[in-house]
Amino acid sequence: MTTTQPTDTAQGERTLQVYRVYIKTTPEKIWQAITDPEWNARYGYAAPQFFELRPGGSYRSTASEEMRKVSDEMGYGIPDVVVDGEVLEVDPPRKLVQTFRMLMDPASAADGFTRLTYEIFEVAPGVSRLTVTHDVTGAPNVAGVVGGAYEDQGGGGGGGWAWILSDLKSLLETGSVLAG
Secondary structure: OEEEEEEOOOOEEEEEEHHHHHHHHOHHHHHHHHHHHHHHHOOOOOEEEEOOOOOOOEEEEOOOOOOOOHHHHHOOOOOOEEEEEEEEEOOOOOOOEEEEOOOOHHHHHHOEEEEEEEEEEEEEOOOOEEEEEEOOEEEEEEHHOOOOOOHHOOOOOOOHHHHHHHHHHHHHHHHHOOOO
């Protein structure tokens, strides 16, 4: 489901994390699950995401109650806004491109903005392919978190995009998330 693809560019090497999942639903339902805070707060890390769905619009994800509880138990604080960015391209229900800056910890925040692309394509009636491409060039801390580097350490980043997309697939296909 995931690949990391270093590619050469005029500015040097790029690091792309590419995740693909097939979901038994329509592109419209996937789009809604990604962009509607009532939906996106139900899967993954349950951190509601808010989009101004226009080029130049804002993007932000706020800490869920569970995130706050875990951070308090571990003895560190978590900001209200855990990820922010800007919407760059919107083509519902096919494509969403945005910047993405993780603010949960100082190291990830110092990596700055990365680029995130969602592409949705109906491959058969009622079956869609969701491809998430995260350009984490020059952002090693973010790359580790979204790549699932901390999955087995408990707390901290968990399973990253692989977890989020697996949970999204489960929710859309069965009405239930993987754990909960």
